[in-house]
Amino acid sequence: MVSRIxxxxxxxxxxxxxxxxVSELMLRLATERAAGRPKICILPTASGxxxxxxxxxxxxxxxxxxxxxxxxxxxxxxxPMALRDHLxxxxxxxxxxxxxxxxxxxxxxxxLGAILSLAWRQGIVLAGQSAGAMCWFEAGITKxxxxxxxxxxLGLLAGSLCVHYNNEPERRAAYLEAVGNGMPDGYGLDDxxxxxxxxxxxxxxxxxxxxxxxxxxxxxxxGVVESPLPARFLPAPAPAAxxxxxxxxxxxxxxxxxAGWLG
Amino acid sequence: METATRQIVAFGGGGFSMxxxxxxxxxxxxxxxxxERPRVCFLPSASGDADHYVVRFYRAFxxxxxxxxxxxxxxxxxxxxxxREHLxxxxxxxxxxxxxxxxxxxxxAHGIDAILREAWESGVVLCGLSAGSLCxxxxxxxxxxxxxxxxxxxxxxxxSNCVHYDxxxxxxxxxxxxxxxxxxxxxxxxxxxxxxxxxxxxxxVVASRPAARGxxxxxxxxxxxxxxxxxxYLADPPPTVTALPGSTATAVAA
Numbered sequence: 001m002v003s004r005i006x007x008x009x010x011x012x013x014x015x016x017x018x019x020x021x022v023s024e025l026m027l028r029l030a031t032e033r034a035a036g037r038p039k040i041c042i043l044p045t046a047s048g049x050x051x052x053x054x055x056x057x058x059x060x061x062x063x064x065x066x067x068x069x070x071x072x073x074x075x076x077x078x079x080p081m082a083l084r085d086h087l088x089x090x091x092x093x094x095x096x097x098x099x100x101x102x103x104x105x106x107x108x109x110x111x112l113g114a115i116l117s118l119a120w121r122q123g124i125v126l127a128g129q130s131a132g133a134m135c136w137f138e139a140g141i142t143k144x145x146x147x148x149x150x151x152x153x154l155g156l157l158a159g160s161l162c163v164h165y166n167n168e169p170e171r172r173a174a175y176l177e178a179v180g181n182g183m184p185d186g187y188g189l190d191d192x193x194x195x196x197x198x199x200x201x202x203x204x205x206x207x208x209x210x211x212x213x214x215x216x217x218x219x220x221x222x223g224v225v226e227s228p229l230p231a232r233f234l235p236a237p238a239p240a241a242x243x244x245x246x247x248x249x250x251x252x253x254x255x256x257x258x259a260g261w262l263g
Numbered sequence: 264m265e266t267a268t269r270q271i272v273a274f275g276g277g278g279f280s281m282x283x284x285x286x287x288x289x290x291x292x293x294x295x296x297x298x299e300r301p302r303v304c305f306l307p308s309a310s311g312d313a314d315h316y317v318v319r320f321y322r323a324f325x326x327x328x329x330x331x332x333x334x335x336x337x338x339x340x341x342x343x344x345x346x347r348e349h350l351x352x353x354x355x356x357x358x359x360x361x362x363x364x365x366x367x368x369x370x371x372a373h374g375i376d377a378i379l380r381e382a383w384e385s386g387v388v389l390c391g392l393s394a395g396s397l398c399x400x401x402x403x404x405x406x407x408x409x410x411x412x413x414x415x416x417x418x419x420x421x422x423s424n425c426v427h428y429d430x431x432x433x434x435x436x437x438x439x440x441x442x443x444x445x446x447x448x449x450x451x452x453x454x455x456x457x458x459x460x461x462x463x464x465x466x467x468v469v470a471s472r473p474a475a476r477g478x479x480x481x482x483x484x485x486x487x488x489x490x491x492x493x494x495x496y497l498a499d500p501p502p503t504v505t506a507l508p509g510s511t512a513t514a515v516a517a
Contacts, residue, residue: 048311048337074311074362076408099337101372109368145373146339 001123004029005156005197007133009163009189010097011208013060017236018192021208023060024237025194029125030066030092038091039067045106046098046131049074053096063240073110084115090124097130097163100151101144104135113154120156130163133194137161139183141175148174150183157197160186165215167191176224179217188215188226205231267386270295271399271419271460274392275426275452277471279323280316280360281392287471287497288457289323292355292390296329301354305333308369309361309394312337316359329355336369347378356382358391358398362407363414366394376417383419393426396458400424402446404438411437413446420460423449428478430489438480439487448481456494468494 006029011022030038042057044050049072061068071086072079087093093116095103107113120126126136134140135153139160142151148171153161162175165188172188179185187195192209205214210233215226238246272295278288293301305320307313312335324331334342334349343349350356356379358366370376383389389399397403398416402423405414411434416424425438428451438451450458450465455475459466468477477492 046337048313050311050314072311073365074309074313076362080408082409099339102337102369105368105372106365109364143340146344 001033002199003120003123003197004125004199005120005136006125006127006194007136007157007161007187007189007197007203008127008129008192008194009133009165009212009214010167010191011129013056015239018208018212019060020239021234021236022192022194023064025206025208025234026092026094026125026127027061027064027066029127029196033123033125034091037065037067039069039089040092040094041069041071041087041090042094042096043071043073043132044096044098045073046096046100046103046135048098048102057094057096073106073112083110083112087112087115087119088122088124090119092125092127093119095126095128095132095135097128097132099144100131100134100140100142100153103131104152104154116154117156126156133163133189134161137186139178139186141171141178143171150174150178159184160217162186162188162217165190165193166212175217176226179219180224185216185218188217190214193231205229206234207231208234208236267384269383269386269419269462270388270466271383272388272390272457273396273399273420273424273426273450273452273460274390274457275396275428275475275477276360276392276454277457277475278357278392279319281454282471285471286323288455288469291457291469291497292357292388293324293329295388296354298354300329302330302332302352303355303357304350304353305331305357305359306375306391306395307333307359307361308336308375309363309366309398310359311361311365313361320357320359324357336373336375339373346373346375347381350375350378350382351385351387353382353387355388355390358389358395360391360393360395363394363397363403363405363416364407366398367414367416370398379417380419389419390457396426396452397424400449402449404434404441404446406434406437411441413441420463421447423447423480425449425451425480428453430478439489442480442482442487443485446482448479451478451480453477465492468492470494470496471498472496473498 044053137153137157138155141162190212192212193214194206195203197203214229400416400420401418403414404425453475455472456470456477479490
């Protein structure tokens with residue numbers, strides 16, 4: 001099974017079309033790997049396991065054909081879990097945004113880095129946004145200490161990443177400066193733009209909102225160059241309520257058909 | 264130059280986090296501060312900076328009583344920019360409960376471990392419950408999840424520590440096992456009991472509940488010796504003052 005990572009510049013688990021498109025892509029990646037009903041787990045460590053982030057995740061996946069779960073390292077006291085066993089039985093592990101510095105420090109304290117690296121090698125899809133996207137690279141630009149500065153990641157992916165590229169000019173400026181000063185070349189991702197890494201090849205850029213872009217950021221003799229990457233557009237699936245309406249309509253239609261009403 | 268008194272009050276469990284309506288332990292630590300309206304900073308790191316926990320802290324430490332603040336290491340864009348300056352300016356640093364493993368990880372990432380040692384040495388009173396107690400010791404028994412295990416703390420107090428202690432419970436038996444396996448001697452406290460250290464010495468044990476106790480545990484030749492410590496229940500009236508010479512009052516023998 002090929003190793004896959006989906007890194008996103010920024011998104012939310014809301015019912016808005018671009019958010020639904022991102023969730024749908026994750027569900028598809030998990031389903032492709034799963035033998036049966038795919039298992040999807042959120043690691044909300046980077047924000048200190050807040051219940052609102054966990055709640056939004058369940059709202060997005062709870063009604064979909066999958067088994068969602070959360071692994072909250074700060075809540076293990078009330079709900080003990082075998083970290084390694086739980087993570088290695090997933091089809092997709094999603095890492096939420098927050099503080100990159102705290103994320104890696106808490107993972108390090110619980111020895112999660114090695115488990116996630118193993119999960120990746122076993123073909124479990126890794127995904128995440130913001131700090132949860134930068135953590136897979138060698139380096140990123142984090143605001144963990146207040147102002148944007150360089151921070152290290154786990155290094156499963158070579159190079160660096162800067163998130164919220166269109167929304168946070170000060171983060172982008174810090175990134176361009178860092179790459180100019182020797183941070184490994186990498187990528188800039190707008191909110192709703194992402195990179196899908198499969199195996200060892202270059203990533204495929206995806207976008208869930210018109211205008212959201214992914215950039216390759218390279219240091220050259222003449223300065224740091226940002227080149228936009230061609231991206232595949234992710235259409236939004238029908239919202240949950242509409243899906244139910246469609247299913248209901250199909251049921252009625254087939255009943256009528258059987259009764260011979262519609263010929 | 265006057266040397267500052269180094270003080271740590273390690274709660275087995277209690278204070279506003281666990282004893283709603285019983286402010287005895289919180290009042291005790293506030294009473295150790297020299298300023299009339301002390302500066303108190305809450306560190307909720309072990310809970311992942313849970314919002315509801317921060318709110319409960321501010322309710323328990325209102326502005327009439329003290330100058331309260333908190334540091335959220337998950338939201339550094341808010342709050343004091345200079346952590347060291349802020350923490351060294353406090354009279355009391357209060358550490359909340361949660362995961363001691365996560366707590367120590369996050370503290371190291373932000374350099375809080377070194378700052379807290381400096382604060383302690385400069386006379387800022389340090390206190391906390393549960394994970395906020397374990398963190399001050401060299402070794403701690405973490406039973407936050409799964410089987411109780413040994414965790415290395417900040418090492419300000421050269422002992423081991425076990426919180427929410429109950430002799431004979433699974434957790435208590437696990438502590439005994441760790442001591443027999445070579446964990447250094449230490450102290451345990453029941454919920455409602457607090458160990459007050461001055462310097463590296465145990466100064467006294469205080470409690471917010473009449474039956475709460477502190478314990479000293481040593482492994483001697485492969486056996487654990489557990490000693491219950493004299494504990495002052497904080498709601499009791501202060502002990503009768505020994506009669507002054509020439510007074511007619513008689514001291515009551517305890």
